[in-house]
Amino acid sequence: MKNKTWGLVDSFFDKYDIVDHHIKSYNDFVENRIQNIIDITEPITIENEKGNYTLRTGKITIEKPFTKEADGSKSMIYPTEARLRNLNYSAHMYLEMALHDNNSDEEEELEPVYIGELPLMLKSSICHLHGLSDEELIQKGEDPKDPGGYFIVNGSERAVVTMEEIAPNKIILERIDNIEDRHAKAIVTSIKSGFRARITLEYKKPRKSGVFLRISFPYVPGEIPLVILLRALGLSTDNEIISRISDDFNFQMIIADDLQVSEKDLKLDSEEVLSLSHEERDEYLRKAAIKYIGNRVAKGMTEEYRIKRAEDVIDRYLLPHMGIESDKRKDKAIYLAEMTEMLLQVIEGQREPHDKDHYTNKRLRVSGDLMEDLFRVAFSSLTRDMSYQLERSLSRGKELSIKQAVRSDVLTENIKHAIATGNWVGGRAGVSQLLDRVSYMATLSHLRRVVSPLTRSQPHFEARDLHPTQFGKICPNETPEGPNCGLVKNLALMCKISEGFDPEEVVSIISEMDNVEMYD
DSSP, X not given: OHHHHHHHHHXXXXXXXXXXXXXXXXXXXXXXXXXXXXXXXXXXXXXXXXXXXXXXXXXXEEOOOEEEOTTSOEEEOOHHHXXXXXXXOEEEEEEEEEEEETTOSOOOOOEEEEEEEEEOOTTSTTSTTTTOOHHHHHHTTOOTTOOOOOEEETTEEEEEOEEEEEOTTSOEEEEOSOGGGOOEEEEEEEEETTEEEEEEEEEOOOSSSOOSEEEEOTTSOSOEEHHHHHHHTTOOSHHHHHHHHOSOHHHHHHHHHXXXXXXXXXXXXXXXXXXXXXXXXXXXXXXXXXXXXXXXXXXXXXXXXXXXXXXXXXXXHSSGGGOSSGGGHHHHHHHHHHHHHHHHHHHTTSSOOOOTTSGGGEEEEOHHHHHHHHHHHHHHHHHHHHHHHHHHHHHTTOOOOHHHHOOHHHHHHHHHHHHHHOOOTTSOOOSEEEOOOSSHHHHHHHHTEEEOOSOTXXXXXXXXXXXXXXXXXXXXXXXXXXXXXXXXXXXXXXXXXXXXXXXXXXXXXXXXXXXXXXXX
């Protein structure tokens, strides 16, 4: 049995590498995600009395690492040389750009412009070491058994550790204290293009006359009654709100109480509402709810601006993963209605709350995901700087030049500084660490480390415990003593991190299958 077991381990590592999760993730970042970030970034537009220009972008090209010597000559650089000379092992990036004059019909041709350097992961697809045999690696001064999966910045080897987080875009139900208190929460961390919006729906008994169900989301101060938000999203009538949430009579009575109380907050005129036609009543109630939210997000401004700002906040910051277009409001209302029913089922004991420590409710963010966050912020800094440089040239009457407007240091320094210090975007520290070279085992362990974002100063007993769902995924023994105990973990030996898929790809595959009909 023992011989068969180790045979299985050997055959597993014949196919997969011990740091595959970092290398494959980084390859995906380089080959797909960088281009996606550039494509979805809004084009730079410059408008003043001297001209009206738009900057178009095309494909990005990433060259294999080379260095410029003091005499201006270029030479290929390998990791060993970068370590010995305290250099960066990084790739040069060129982005196709063209400045189009909106007053002219002629379109400028796209030309490649150098935008900065990207720190390169060893053994990734654009690394010089990729695909080399053991003999070739020895010739280049590398250890054939070195797994790669780390960066070299200023001559130091830096490893990006895997970060653990609660699964995004998923409803997590939580009961506060005990069942007698009848206090529970439903939380969704909605993520869209790097923006994280935490939506919290809470049920608790009001101290005075108030509503039971309240919701909070970014850019809206405090909490607002759920029923008012549902009205603003297009579920205007009482009957529509109640029937969408649940068929259970007890739940419907809770919602009916909230609707009655919220009428006072909306300052509805009952007689005026009754005098309106069905369609007019729907629009009147929706507008009243939008005005209520507008008074929260833009207090003291004109009514027109308050309404516009409220609609903008709802579209952009409420469940952004479902879309930020105005036609998605009804879908968001249905999602919140189902979320409400789940929360009420937890209150009544019909459904168990979620276990936040269950590994189904967690996701691991590896190098590619973390580098994507970093590149997105660095690229937005570059576009802002380019916009400023072009506007300054235009105001001074100079001829506009893209190459002069691009200061490559902006992108390079932003990314390099984060990897060199470990201070990542979003205020996280210790994301990249100096690679442990005490022993070969210590190096492998460091590259398979998983770090929890929870604060070290709090007990968090349940989070630190070994959970049954970690079996086969997380090593049950390897964790440090002291404040990091149970919060810093390591992947099990034969753990392989699966990769996510684009939902549209799955839909297209199903639609192409024979004898399968797609239903809306």
